Amino acid sequence: MTALRKYSLGDIFGVGLIFAVGLFTLLLLVAPSIIVVIISFDTRAFVSFPPEGFTLRWYAEVFQQGELVEAMANSLQVGLTVTVLCILLGVPTALACARGRFKGTTALSVFVLVPHMVPGIVLGVAVLFAGALVGVSPSIWLQSISITVFILAVMVRTVQSRLVRLDPALEEAAANLRATPFQSLRTVTFPLLMPAILAGAVFTFVEGFDNLSVAIFTHGFRDRPLPVELLALVQYTSSPLVAAVSGVQIVLAIAALIAVSLSIGLDNVNE
Amino acid sequence: MMHQHPRTASKVASSVPVLRIGAVGKQFGATKVLEKCSLDVDEGEIVTLLGPSGCGKTTLLRCIAGFLDADQGDVRIDGQDMGPIPVNRRPVGVVFQSYALFPHMTVARNVAYALKMQGIRGAEADRRVAGALATVSLQDFGDRYPSQLSGGQQQRVAIARVLVMEPRVLLLDEPFNALDAKLRSSMQVELRQLIKRLGLTAIFVTHDQEEALTMSDRIAIMRAGRIEQAAPPDEIFDYPATAYVADFIGTSNFWKASAAGGTVPLPDGQRRQTEHSGDVQIMARPHNLKLAEPEAGEWRGHVQFHRTIGALIEYHVETSDGVLLQVATMRQERAAPFDDGAAVSLHIIDPTYCAVYPAS
Numbered sequence: 001m002t003a004l005r006k007y008s009l010g011d012i013f014g015v016g017l018i019f020a021v022g023l024f025t026l027l028l029l030v031a032p033s034i035i036v037v038i039i040s041f042d043t044r045a046f047v048s049f050p051p052e053g054f055t056l057r058w059y060a061e062v063f064q065q066g067e068l069v070e071a072m073a074n075s076l077q078v079g080l081t082v083t084v085l086c087i088l089l090g091v092p093t094a095l096a097c098a099r100g101r102f103k104g105t106t107a108l109s110v111f112v113l114v115p116h117m118v119p120g121i122v123l124g125v126a127v128l129f130a131g132a133l134v135g136v137s138p139s140i141w142l143q144s145i146s147i148t149v150f151i152l153a154v155m156v157r158t159v160q161s162r163l164v165r166l167d168p169a170l171e172e173a174a175a176n177l178r179a180t181p182f183q184s185l186r187t188v189t190f191p192l193l194m195p196a197i198l199a200g201a202v203f204t205f206v207e208g209f210d211n212l213s214v215a216i217f218t219h220g221f222r223d224r225p226l227p228v229e230l231l232a233l234v235q236y237t238s239s240p241l242v243a244a245v246s247g248v249q250i251v252l253a254i255a256a257l258i259a260v261s262l263s264i265g266l267d268n269v270n271e
Numbered sequence: 272m273m274h275q276h277p278r279t280a281s282k283v284a285s286s287v288p289v290l291r292i293g294a295v296g297k298q299f300g301a302t303k304v305l306e307k308c309s310l311d312v313d314e315g316e317i318v319t320l321l322g323p324s325g326c327g328k329t330t331l332l333r334c335i336a337g338f339l340d341a342d343q344g345d346v347r348i349d350g351q352d353m354g355p356i357p358v359n360r361r362p363v364g365v366v367f368q369s370y371a372l373f374p375h376m377t378v379a380r381n382v383a384y385a386l387k388m389q390g391i392r393g394a395e396a397d398r399r400v401a402g403a404l405a406t407v408s409l410q411d412f413g414d415r416y417p418s419q420l421s422g423g424q425q426q427r428v429a430i431a432r433v434l435v436m437e438p439r440v441l442l443l444d445e446p447f448n449a450l451d452a453k454l455r456s457s458m459q460v461e462l463r464q465l466i467k468r469l470g471l472t473a474i475f476v477t478h479d480q481e482e483a484l485t486m487s488d489r490i491a492i493m494r495a496g497r498i499e500q501a502a503p504p505d506e507i508f509d510y511p512a513t514a515y516v517a518d519f520i521g522t523s524n525f526w527k528a529s530a531a532g533g534t535v536p537l538p539d540g541q542r543r544q545t546e547h548s549g550d551v552q553i554m555a556r557p558h559n560l561k562l563a564e565p566e567a568g569e570w571r572g573h574v575q576f577h578r579t580i581g582a583l584i585e586y587h588v589e590t591s592d593g594v595l596l597q598v599a600t601m602r603q604e605r606a607a608p609f610d611d612g613a614a615v616s617l618h619i620i621d622p623t624y625c626a627v628y629p630a631s
Contacts, residue, residue, distance in 0.1 A: 169371035172338055175358040176365045177385040178436065187384075191375045 033250055040243035047238050058244035068245065071229035074140060075209045078225055081144040082151065082208030083201050089148070090155030090204075091197060095189075097156065098163040109156065116153040120213025123150055128217040139220040144208065146218045151207040155200035162196035163189075198260055206253070287350045289314050289472045290335070290440050296343035297330055297496075304330045306496040307344070312440070312472055317463065318501070319475040319483040322493035322519075328476045331493075332442050335474065337361050348439055359388075364433025366443040370425050372417040378404070378428050379413035385436040403435040406465070422450050423458055430462070434469070441466065441473040447482060459485045480520055484508075492516050508556075514628040517554045524555050524596045527630065535627055538590070539570040543622040550630035557599035559624050560617055562586060562609055568616035572596070574609050584608050588615065 007015075035049060043053030062068055097109040115123060127146040128138065136142060170192070174184035212227035219225050224232075226245070234242050288311040297305040305327045312318050320328035333339040335346050337358035346353040353361055373381050382403050386396045404410045407427035417425055426446060433441065446462070447455045463486050466473050475486055483490050484504045491501035492515075500512035511517035514525070528535050530551045534542045537553065545551065565571055572590035579585075579602060586598040586609065596617070602608070609615055619625060 167369055167371060169367045169369050170373065172336075172358075173365065173367060173371035173373075173432075174384070174388075175338075176336060176361075176363070177432065178359050178388040179384075180359055180388075183388055187388075188373055 033246075036243050036246045037250065039240050040247040042240050042243075045239050047240060047243065058240045059247070061241055062244045062248060065241075067224070067229060068226075071224050071226040072248075074219075074223045075226040078140060078144050078147065078215070079205045079207075079209035081141075082148050083205045085144065085148040086152055086155040086204040087197060087201060090152055090200065091159055091193070093152070094156045094159035094163055095185075098160050109160065112156050113153045115149045116151065120150060120211065121217070124214040124217030127214070131218075138218050140223040140225075143215050143218040143220065143223075143225065146214050147208050147211050148204075150211070150214050151204050154203045154207070155197075158200040158203070159193055159196045162193055166192055198263065202256060202260055205256070210249075288312055289316075289349060290474070291347040291350075292331070292335070292344070293347065294344035295331065295334055295341045295346065297327075297334060297339065298342055304496050305334070305341070308493075308496070308498050309344075310491055310498060310501055312474065315467075315470045315472055316488045317466055317473045317475065317486060318489045318491060319477060319487040320491050320493055321477055321480060321483040323478055326493040327496040328478075328493050329444060332365075332444055332474065332476050335440070336363055336365050336442055362439040364436060364438035364441050366426070366429045366433060366441070366446050368445045368448050370417075370429040370449070372425055372428055372432070374417055376416075377413060378409065378415050378417065378420070381417065381428055382413075382431050382435050384432065389436075399435050403431040406434060406469070407431045423454050426450065426458065430465070439472065441471050443473060443475045445477055446475075447477075447479075455482075456485070462486070484520075490520075492519060494519075509624070511554070511626060514552060514554065514631060517626060517628075522557050522597055522599075524557065524560065525552050526590075526594050526596075527551075528553050528627075530627065537619055537622055537625065539568055539616075539618050541619060541622045543625055543627065545627040547627055547629055552628050552630055554626040554628065555619060556624070557585070557597040559620050560596065560598040561600055561620055562588070562598055562615040563618060565614040565616050568618055570617040572615055572617055574611050574613045574615060576611055577608060579608070588617065590617065 038051055039047055039049060040058055041054050041056070042048070042051035043055045043057075044051070093108070093112060097105050097112075100108075118126075123146065127142065127149075131137065131142055166189070170188055171184055174188045175181070179187065210227055211225075212231065215225050216228055216231075219228055226249075230242060230245060233245075290310075290312040292308055292310040292312075295305055295308045296303070308327070308331055310318070320331060322328050330339065334341045335353075337353065337356065340354070348362055373384065376384070379400055382400045383396055386392070386399060391399070400413070401410065404413060407430055409424065409427055409431065412420065412424065412428075417428065420428065426449075429446075447458060450458060459482055475483070477483055477486075487504055489501055489503050490507050492499045492507065494515055500507060500516050502510075502512075507516065508521050511520060511523075517523045518525075526538065528537075528551055530545050530548045532548075533544060533546070535545045535547070535551055535553065536542055543553075562574075570590065572588045574586055575589050575595075576587040577584060582602055584600050584602050586600070588596045588598055590596060598617070
């Protein structure tokens with residue numbers, strides 16, 4: 001009773017408004033995914049809503065269609081390659097930007113950001129022509145590299161912002177406690193950067209797996225990635241098969257998020 | 272005794288101080304942060320670098336630790352020039368203001384860190400970690416994470432973490448800043464006793480004069496990149512070398528005078544010897560002044576305000592020529608103090624205990 005009296009009518013209205021806006025936003029974000037998942041179970045052979053029955057037929061078909069399975073495997077490979085490349089290139093770049101004492105650290109961090117600002121289609125076309133110029137034809141590798149260039153900024157920024165928030169005394173303490181610069185990096189800086197690297201890895205993997213705009217120009221003729229395959233699919237058919245593929249992707253994404261939040265173990269990484 | 276410091280073994284001739292700071296200078300761009308700072312610190316001595324923020328005390332500490340390179344001068348430990356020695360090979364242990372404990376390691380792993388980096392493992396490492404934790408009374412906290420400890424406990428872990436590597440010099444950068452006021456004073460006494468018990472040589476950095484007076488064998492007062500005076504706390508308080516030091520430490524009364532022929536007249540009619548001549552300023556501590564009935568002397572004034580602090584009475588007196596002074600006297604039982612507004616005469620108890628400085 002006393003607790004209630006602390007809040008005026010205006011407060012209650014305000015909180016209610018915020019709650020309503022939040023709920024609406026959430027709905028806006030989640031509704032398309034939910035509708036897609038619902039459609040993927042429909043018995044009819046064309047996309048429509050609401051569904052008229054329940055079947056797992058489309059899911060079975062996803063895994064029976066050779067091209068789709070192959071496209072998924074290709075996208076998985078691209079996603080993993082992009083992630084590995086982004087970690088290998090992005091973490092040192094972030095260290096250089098945040099800790100470097102040379103001139104041009106700002107220029108470097110802007111430079112990394114540029115490809116991400118360019119529309120993916122422009123980047124894709126540019127890579128295609130540049131590749132043709134030096135005799136590199138589109139392939140799963142060219143696709144991986146061009147998406148890496150496109151998304152590297154996300155890894156750099158994620159790691160860099162964590163680095164900037166780290167107490168610089170931690171690295172000084174390591175040095176004072178007899179650690180060489182490399183030992184300090186390995187035993188103090190990297191473990192503390194791990195949550196940021198993992199978060200960056202999730203973003204870059206999803207981009208590698210799901211990117212269409214860059215991939216459409218750079219993917220190998222025989223190695224179609226999933227987004228390109230799906231585009232072809234929706235162009236020529238309208239069966240809930242596409243929805244089923246999306247359903248698989250949604251399940252994978254949720255699984256990845258759960259895995260990450262479990263592995264980071266939020267209790268040991270607080271500053 | 273868990274900590275066998277190699278002090279006795281490595282002790283060079285007794286004339287070589289453990290730490291010698293020789294005319295160290297440092298610039299950041301065009302700003303001179305340190306200028307010709309010189310200081311010798313002897314075995315087992317606790318020296319405090321005291322000064323307002325921006326006076327260069329932390330910069331000097333960072334030059335000793337090796338986080339910064341001095342532009343001029345040198346830092347020597349046991350006679351060895353530290354200039355070419357990188358941070359991770361200097362025989363110093365730093366306790367940071369933020370403690371800088373590694374949040375992803377347990378207390379025991381934090382303390383074992385320096386040993387691990389030197390390749391010391393197994394039974395010897397375990398023994399030394401246990402010893403260091405016992406020294407700071409945290410033997411049961413080895414499995415905790417720093418975030419699970421109180422501020423005072425975190426500070427003790429930070430100390431144990433450097434003790435374990437048996438440094439020649441302990442450097443402490445405002446180590447009490449993160450603690451609340453109540454804990455602070457008890458930790459100060461505790462830490463001083465610990466350092467004394469272990470016979471360590473230590474440099475403290477602080478801006479808190481009470482902390483400096485509690486902790487130090489000697490205080491080095493810093494101002495604008497220079498060391499103004501380095502002396503034991505009592506000497507700093509009783510015989511401040513400059514007007515700045517007198518003003519910075521304790522309460523002080525200043526007034527202007529004119530010296531000639533080797534003496535300077537004091538306003539109550541006495542004289543004090545001085546090597547200065549011309550315009551000077553004289554400083555007297557509040558307890559070197561006393562009040563009497565107005566007719567008892569020629570230096571007159573009236574009480575503006577007074578208060579009793581336990582055994583002490585503090586008077587704020589305005590002299591007839593408009594100078595504000597503080598006078599502190601012991602309270603006599605049953606003797607009534609001078610009331611606010613009362614006319615009084617002022618007297619200097621011991622003229623030799625007044626300081627004379629050239630007029631600023």
